[in-house]
Amino acid sequence: MSDPRDNVQQEFLAEAQELVEALSRDLLLLDEAHHRGERIDPALINEIFRSVHTLKGIAGMFGYKHVGAVAHALEDLLDDLRLGRTAIGQNLLDILFDSIERFQSLLTLEDPQSPQEEAGVQHYIAAIRSIGIEEEVEDGDPIDKYAIDPAVLGVLTEYEEHRLRACIREGLRLYRLRASFKLMSIDDSIEALREKAQEEAEIITYLPSMEGGNDDTIELVVLLAARVPEEELNAHFESRYGSIEAIAERTHLPTLPPRRTSIPVLSMRPPSEDDGGQASLRSVADSVRVDIRKLDHLMSVVGELALVRSAVNRIVDSFKNDVTHRQSSMDLDRIGRGLERQLLELRTGILDVRMVPLGQVFNKLARIVRQAAREDDKQVRLVVTGANTEVDKLIVEELTDPLMHLVRNAIDHGIESPEARVRAHKREEGTLALNAYHKGSNVVIEVEDDGGGMNAHQLRDEAIERGLLTAEASQELSRQGMLDLVFLPGLSTRSEVTDMSGRGVGMDVVKTNILRLGGMITIASEQGTGTKITVTLPITLAIIRALIVTVAARTFAFPITAVQEAVPYVPNDVHTIHGRNVITLRGETLAICDLGQLFGLRKSGGREGRFVVIASMGHRKLGFVVDELIGQDDVIIKSLGKSLSSVRGFAGATDLGDQKVALMLDAPSLFTEYFEGPDAFRALESRP
Amino acid sequence: MSAAQKATLAPAPDSDTGAVAVLGVLVGNEAYGIPLACIREILVPPPMTEVPRAAAHFLGVISVRGEIITVIDLAKLLNLEVRHDELPGRVLLVDNGQELIGVAVDRVIQVYRLEPGQIEYASAMSADLSDYVVGLGRVQNQPAGSSDDMLILIDPVSLLGE
Numbered sequence: 001m002s003d004p005r006d007n008v009q010q011e012f013l014a015e016a017q018e019l020v021e022a023l024s025r026d027l028l029l030l031d032e033a034h035h036r037g038e039r040i041d042p043a044l045i046n047e048i049f050r051s052v053h054t055l056k057g058i059a060g061m062f063g064y065k066h067v068g069a070v071a072h073a074l075e076d077l078l079d080d081l082r083l084g085r086t087a088i089g090q091n092l093l094d095i096l097f098d099s100i101e102r103f104q105s106l107l108t109l110e111d112p113q114s115p116q117e118e119a120g121v122q123h124y125i126a127a128i129r130s131i132g133i134e135e136e137v138e139d140g141d142p143i144d145k146y147a148i149d150p151a152v153l154g155v156l157t158e159y160e161e162h163r164l165r166a167c168i169r170e171g172l173r174l175y176r177l178r179a180s181f182k183l184m185s186i187d188d189s190i191e192a193l194r195e196k197a198q199e200e201a202e203i204i205t206y207l208p209s210m211e212g213g214n215d216d217t218i219e220l221v222v223l224l225a226a227r228v229p230e231e232e233l234n235a236h237f238e239s240r241y242g243s244i245e246a247i248a249e250r251t252h253l254p255t256l257p258p259r260r261t262s263i264p265v266l267s268m269r270p271p272s273e274d275d276g277g278q279a280s281l282r283s284v285a286d287s288v289r290v291d292i293r294k295l296d297h298l299m300s301v302v303g304e305l306a307l308v309r310s311a312v313n314r315i316v317d318s319f320k321n322d323v324t325h326r327q328s329s330m331d332l333d334r335i336g337r338g339l340e341r342q343l344l345e346l347r348t349g350i351l352d353v354r355m356v357p358l359g360q361v362f363n364k365l366a367r368i369v370r371q372a373a374r375e376d377d378k379q380v381r382l383v384v385t386g387a388n389t390e391v392d393k394l395i396v397e398e399l400t401d402p403l404m405h406l407v408r409n410a411i412d413h414g415i416e417s418p419e420a421r422v423r424a425h426k427r428e429e430g431t432l433a434l435n436a437y438h439k440g441s442n443v444v445i446e447v448e449d450d451g452g453g454m455n456a457h458q459l460r461d462e463a464i465e466r467g468l469l470t471a472e473a474s475q476e477l478s479r480q481g482m483l484d485l486v487f488l489p490g491l492s493t494r495s496e497v498t499d500m501s502g503r504g505v506g507m508d509v510v511k512t513n514i515l516r517l518g519g520m521i522t523i524a525s526e527q528g529t530g531t532k533i534t535v536t537l538p539i540t541l542a543i544i545r546a547l548i549v550t551v552a553a554r555t556f557a558f559p560i561t562a563v564q565e566a567v568p569y570v571p572n573d574v575h576t577i578h579g580r581n582v583i584t585l586r587g588e589t590l591a592i593c594d595l596g597q598l599f600g601l602r603k604s605g606g607r608e609g610r611f612v613v614i615a616s617m618g619h620r621k622l623g624f625v626v627d628e629l630i631g632q633d634d635v636i637i638k639s640l641g642k643s644l645s646s647v648r649g650f651a652g653a654t655d656l657g658d659q660k661v662a663l664m665l666d667a668p669s670l671f672t673e674y675f676e677g678p679d680a681f682r683a684l685e686s687r688p
Numbered sequence: 689m690s691a692a693q694k695a696t697l698a699p700a701p702d703s704d705t706g707a708v709a710v711l712g713v714l715v716g717n718e719a720y721g722i723p724l725a726c727i728r729e730i731l732v733p734p735p736m737t738e739v740p741r742a743a744a745h746f747l748g749v750i751s752v753r754g755e756i757i758t759v760i761d762l763a764k765l766l767n768l769e770v771r772h773d774e775l776p777g778r779v780l781l782v783d784n785g786q787e788l789i790g791v792a793v794d795r796v797i798q799v800y801r802l803e804p805g806q807i808e809y810a811s812a813m814s815a816d817l818s819d820y821v822v823g824l825g826r827v828q829n830q831p832a833g834s835s836d837d838m839l840i841l842i843d844p845v846s847l848l849g850e
Contacts (some may be wrong), residue, residue: 304754554738599740640739640749641758641787647742655751661737663749 012062013107014289016055020103021363023051027096028366034088039170042082042163042202048096049078055103064112066121067103073128074099084162092131098124100367146174147248152207152223160205167202167225174247175201175233177222186218193222200236201226292393295354302347303636303655309339310657354394355539358436358445359387361400365407369432372411379418379429380411386436391443395537398517399445402510406447406533407432409507414451414531424528426450442561443539448532454525456482463488480619483523487511515668518559518651520617544637546654548630548662549613552601555662556626557635557654562615562667569610569625583612583623590614592623593674595665599649617671624670637664648673706804710825712797712839713780716768721825721839722780724799728788729781747792750779757781759790760847766818784847791847800827800839807841820846 026048033040056071074096080086102124109117143153143165156164168174181189190206197203206222226233230246237244313336319329362384373380391399415421415430422428435446460482463469468488477485489508514521519537538544538561546557547566573583574592581592592612596602612623635654640647651666710721711730729752736748736759745764749756759779776792802825809823825839 300754307754554740601740636754638754638756640756641789643758643760643787643789644739644742644746644749647739649741650739653737653749653751653756655754655756659734659751661735661749661751661756663737663739 009062010291011289012058012064015058016064016067016103016107019051019055019058020100020107021360023048023055023103024100024367025363026051027093027100028363028370030088031093031097031370034093040088042166045078045082049075049082052078062112064106066106066109066112066114066117069121069125070099070102070106070128073125077128077131082162083158084166086131095128095131097367097370098127143168148174148223152205155207156205163202164204164223164225167204172202172225172227173229174204175224175226175230175244176247177224177237177244178219179222180217180219182217184216190220196237197224200228200233290353292354295350298350299347299636302343302350305343305346306636307655307657309336309343312336312339351392354392355390356393356396357387358389358391358396358443361396361403362387362434362436364400365403365434368404368407369411372408376411377417378411378415380415381429381431383431383433384435385433389436389438389443391537391539395517395539398513399535399537402513402535403445403447405507405510406535407434410447410449410451410531410533414449414453416452420452424452438539439536442536445535445537446532447535448530450530453527453529453531454483454486454523455527456525459483459485483525486523487521515672518561518666518668520668522619544635545632546635546662546664547613547632548656549611549626550628550630551595551599551626553627554601555630555656555660556595557633557662557664558613558615558624559651559664559667560632562617564614564616564621566611566613566629567623569608569612571607585614585623588621590621590623591674592625593670594625596625596627598670598674615667615671617668620671620675622671622674624665635662635664707801708807710800710802710839710841711780712800712827713762713778713793714795714797715763715766715793718768719797719839720762720793721800721802721841722782722791723841723844726783726785726844727780728783730796731779731781731790733776733779733792747776747790750790752781752790755788757788757790759792761792762842763792763794765847766820782844782847784844789847800825802827802839 026044030040030044030048033044052071052074056068056075059065059067059071077086077092077095081088081092086092102121106112106117106121143161145168153161179193194203201224204223204225206220208218208220224233224244228236230244234244312332316329316332316336319325319332322329366382366384369380369382372378410432411430415432416424416426418428421430431450433446433448435444435448437444456479460469460474460477463485464471464474469485474482486507487510489506511521514535514537517537519535521536522534523531524534525531538559545560547560547563548555548557550556567585570583574581575584576582577589581594582589583592584590597604611626611629613626613629614621614623616622633656635656637652637654639652640650644650649666649670651664651669653661653663656662709724711724711727713720713722731750731752734750734752736750738748739746742748745761747759747761749758751757761776777794778796779790779792780796782789782791806826807823808826810821811823820842822841822843825841827837827839
């Protein structure tokens with residue numbers, strides 16, 4: 001159906017995107033290690049080099065000229081870094097981080113060859129090149145400290161030589177290990193050795209020895225650098241690989257005669273060089289990229305199968321009382337149940353495929369945190385928990401922008417400057433925590449900072465000043481109510497627009513986006529201590545469990561996530577406060593709202609025999625009066641058509657079988673309507 | 689919408705002679721024509737679910753093979769004085785270019801082929817016609833019950849139902 005070239009293009013973009021994301025993740029690790037002054041894992045730099053290398057390769061194949069050129073320049077820089085010709089510094093890290101944005105914008109170009117981009121790309125490449133090569137200034141080569149056979153030194157690659165130098169400088173001891181390997185399985189065995197060594201040591205190189213070995217085996221001499229003493233190293237390898245001996249340090253005699261073993265000059269290509277392309281090809285082989293629309297389609301097929309199944313069930317039921325068909329009806333019933341189980345499994349399977357870890361978003365946010373902190377001259381430590389929490393792919397996509405804004409806000413307005421923090425007896429470095437976890441069928445994401453917190457009264461005054469709130473109405477506001485004002489359109493606690501909030505979105509837009517996803521956002525803030533924003537979202541949008549109710553002979557469905565409980569409605573218990581009906585439930589006052597009246601389906605309020613469905617959204621609760629409770633069901637939500645999109649209060653509709661449709665109530669919008677009045681919507685809509 | 693624009697929205701000819709196939713339907717006692725090309729299906733109305741607080745011309749939503757379809761009452765949309773004391777006779781699934789919508793009518797008459805000479809465009813008429821009307825089609829063998837031998841041609845693109 002679609003143009004095959006488009007598909008190939010999509011494949012490329014998806015793979016390039018993955019590479020850029022991997023690059024971004026690794027750069028963050030590098031940045032963190034650098035800032036803590038930790039030892040930089042050479043494997044990490046190799047990983048970064050490989051991502052860029054692969055990106056360069058595929059960009060070339062698909063005619064993404066600019067991406068290729070940038071990747072090429074970066075590759076050179078990373079190669080210098082890998083070989084120790086350049087040291088890691090702030091400038092270099094900045095240049096590397098810039099590449100992420102640059103790649104992302106270049107990948108979204110309609111014309112990947114676009115000449116308009118030429119100047120910008122060349123400028124950036126010049127910046128990369130200007131990082132230049134800082135030749136190492138040495139007080140004598142550290143390798144001279146050891147009595148290494150010159151024959152070995154002669155065959156080291158530049159990279160190996162650099163690693164050898166670096167290891168010695170870090171104070172690692174050098175060892176020589178001899179081991180024989182079966183020729184048949186030598187690659188795997190060396191890989192196993194490499195892994196085994198990783199915790200304690202680094203393999204610099206290995207070369208075949210001339211002594212051991214026969215037709216089937218070969219003896220290798222492995223040059224190791226280790227942090228641990230000889231005995232421990234021996235214990236680590238459990239003598240499985242033969243003898244380990246320490247290489248003597250030279251004392252005063254730099255020309256100590258070579259040791260007994262002489263290693264022949266026989267070059268074997270070490271696998272650490274240049275296997276990047278292949279490694280990445282292998283790593284994608286067992287996963288498939290799927291267009292989310294294809295999954296949506298499968299999901300609706302499953303939905304239709306469920307409808308077919310209930311139609312079959314009805315026929316089975318009609319046969320049950322018929323004696324002549326007794327046996328076949330029982331058989332059909334059994335088969336029907338089997339079908340139902342398989343259907344459920346199929347549905348679960350498809351839902352599972354749609355799930356992706358939130359870590360994808362968190363990585364993007366980590367970059368924002370770094371950038372924002374640098375622009376603001378603030379010190380921010382990012383603590384992430386629950387990056388493995390899985391959410392529907394669609395939700396993840398829609399979530400990125402709101403979360404990005406929350407994170408920017410937390411750094412921009414929340415966390416104080418280091419000086420201010422010291423004055424407030426806090427650690428200089430602020431902490432921004434991103435926590436994600438499952439709670440029932442919801443996923444909760446918290447953005448929490450230990451900054452200055454929000455000034456509730458200032459918010460209130462600001463709202464009055466801007467005419468968003470009357471002084472009279474402000475009297476009734478609780479502290480929480482004042483904090484919630486931050487979600488009103490056109491309210492910002494800072495009058496000046498900073499560089500960071502330059503995207504022109506406010507908390508009101510964040511809230512609208514979260515509500516659109518069927519979620520809820522709440523705010524908690526203590527002045528001087530910090531702010532915590534909690535976003536609660538459904539795990540998937542496709543299928544939800546619903547409470548089916550009737551109101552004025554019409555059927556509606558409540559998302560079960562919003563429902564706390566249902567209690568019988570007792571008209572005598574209803575009181576009126578400020579024109580609103582309330583009941584008392586276990587000592588707590590609860591506002592109630594008759595759905596029939598709200599929807600204009602009846603004039604009179606509730607009467608005996610009805611029920612109150614108590615829904616909660618964040619810290620708010622509201623009871624909805626309904627006529628009957630029908631039961632719970634898993635339903636597939638379909639959106640209402642475009643023409644009905646302006647009708648408030650419904651999140652969609654669902655087919656209950658038999659072509660009977662129930663409207664799905666949109667709890668967040670009903671809450672907003674009840675507590676803030678229908679005008680709240682108009683205010684939201686007037687914004688772009 | 690200007691008259692010129694409306695003319696371009698006229699049913700596209702689907703034969704060499706420029707003839708257009710339209711489905712004639714009865715709403716109240718007036719006959720309307722909807723281009724056949726945009727009609728996907730003619731349904732016996734399934735159970736209708738009313739949408740509270742939607743505009744009056746929305747009858748509600750129906751489920752067609754699992755998809756939720758919004759149904760518009762053509763009579764109410766055109767401000768016809770018709771009483772609906774029962775379900776509509778038929779629901780047409782119409783592709784208005786943006787979504788598949790249901791259009792409720794009282795009865796389906798038949799498919800007509802209108803030659804260019806049989807169509808009179810609204811832009812050429814002085815009569816005050818509704819925004820949803822492209823023009824008039826003159827047909828001979830009208831069935832009994834309709835007031836005249838005119839088909840009022842509906843522009844499907846205008847049936848956005850806002």
